[in-house]
Amino acid sequence: MIEVKNLVKRYGNHTAVDDLSFTVDKGQILGFLGPNGAGKSTTMNIITGYISATEGTVTVNGVDVFEEPEEVKKMIGYLPEFPPLYPDLTVLEYLNFVADIKKVKRSLRKQMVEEVMEATKITDMRNRLIKHLSKGYKQRVGLAQAIMGYPELIILDEPTVGLDPKQIIEIRELIRELSKNHTVILSSHIMQEVSAVCDSVMIIDKGKLILQDKPENLSMHFGSTGGLKLVIRGDKDSIMKELGKIDRITKYEENEALEEGTINVTVYCKEDDDIREEVFYSMSKNKTPILEMQSIRMSLEDIFLKVTQDNSSTDSSNAESEEADNNRKQPEEIISSKGEEEDSNAGDL
Numbered sequence: 001m002i003e004v005k006n007l008v009k010r011y012g013n014h015t016a017v018d019d020l021s022f023t024v025d026k027g028q029i030l031g032f033l034g035p036n037g038a039g040k041s042t043t044m045n046i047i048t049g050y051i052s053a054t055e056g057t058v059t060v061n062g063v064d065v066f067e068e069p070e071e072v073k074k075m076i077g078y079l080p081e082f083p084p085l086y087p088d089l090t091v092l093e094y095l096n097f098v099a100d101i102k103k104v105k106r107s108l109r110k111q112m113v114e115e116v117m118e119a120t121k122i123t124d125m126r127n128r129l130i131k132h133l134s135k136g137y138k139q140r141v142g143l144a145q146a147i148m149g150y151p152e153l154i155i156l157d158e159p160t161v162g163l164d165p166k167q168i169i170e171i172r173e174l175i176r177e178l179s180k181n182h183t184v185i186l187s188s189h190i191m192q193e194v195s196a197v198c199d200s201v202m203i204i205d206k207g208k209l210i211l212q213d214k215p216e217n218l219s220m221h222f223g224s225t226g227g228l229k230l231v232i233r234g235d236k237d238s239i240m241k242e243l244g245k246i247d248r249i250t251k252y253e254e255n256e257a258l259e260e261g262t263i264n265v266t267v268y269c270k271e272d273d274d275i276r277e278e279v280f281y282s283m284s285k286n287k288t289p290i291l292e293m294q295s296i297r298m299s300l301e302d303i304f305l306k307v308t309q310d311n312s313s314t315d316s317s318n319a320e321s322e323e324a325d326n327n328r329k330q331p332e333e334i335i336s337s338k339g340e341e342e343d344s345n346a347g348d349l
């Protein structure tokens with residue numbers, strides 16, 4: 001469905017997106033995860049045709065974003081970080097306006113507006129001015145404009161930012177619902193969020209892809225934390241003496257044994273070391289069988305913290321520039337000029 005190849009975006013000598021390649025299959029929800037300034041919004045803005053790339057290609061259903069931006073835009077619904085809403089319009093007026101801009105056929109318009117309001121659960125708010133809606137409802141209206149015209153691909157930039165926990169759950173449910181008929185890419189800096197909603201997670205840091213996998217597989221890529229939980233049958237002194245001969249073990253922690261005649265012990269080694277085989281052969285030679293062996297894996301939060309910490313040393317390069325602020329357009333500019341305009345300030349950093 002989407003193929004991003006060797007994408008690069010430079011602002012002067014600052015590289016916001018650095019040789020990024022990935023694919024998203026039809027019907028998938030891809031979570032785009034990374035700390036502030038990782039390059040999530042920039043990548044999304046390029047996919048939607050809102051800004052240009054310095055290098056690389058992006059195709060949606062085989063259509064090149066840079067060669068046929070209009071075609072691609074028809075396939076994409078976009079909820080930017082700051083949704084393009086008009087506070088002085090009612091929900092219904094606004095959605096009719098969006099349908100108009102998206103060139104929804106007149107004969108289909110009334111029904112589609114009703115369906116979209118139904119899907120995003122805002123029908124009851126149809127006659128309310130947008131400025132009088134809560135943040136959660138405004139976000140739903142933002143989602144409604146993104147799905148108007150039923151694009152195949154929906155891109156959501158930080159869709160739950162600033163919402164309270166109840167609203168967050170509701171928006172996540174909505175996103176899951178949407179994925180039944182659409183391919184969804186959503187960005188977030190909250191690990192919990194992407195693991196709760198997405199089929200696949202991509203972690204980016206400083207514009208580079210760190211990894212892409214299913215949420216449940218993420219920890220595997222980071223290996224163990226250097227810890228190995230063991231249940232071993234046999235004499236405690238003999239086991240501890242044997243383990244003591246393994247130089248690569250840096251620390252032991254004895255836990256309460258749950259089974260008679262066994263010991264529970266956690267052994268630690270350096271983070272990038274793997275002592276499983278050595279422990280196995282050592283205990284085998286000692287004739288003290290290992291009944292259980294479990295690597296202590298990083299939690300999703302640990303992984304994200306690791307990525308974030310690694311990134312923090314380069315914070316100065318991620319400082320929001322004046323240019324970035326200037327780049328944030330007013331709602332009407334976003335709707336009318338999305339993708340049609342080159343990021344004219346690029347290169348002046």
Ligand SMILES: Nc1ncnc2c1ncn2[C@@H]1O[C@H](COP(=O)(O)OP(=O)(O)OP(=O)(O)O)[C@@H](O)[C@H]1O
Pocket residue numbers: 011014015016034035036037038039040041042043189317318319320321323324327345346349
């Ligand atoms: N118009 C611009 N001019 C100069 N630098 C920019 C511009 N837009 C973005 N950047 C820089 O590019 C980098 C990536 O920014 P981007 O907004 O894509 O990150 P992000 O992952 O979406 O972050 P956040 O979670 O904070 O929104 C940052 O260092 C940012 O300051």
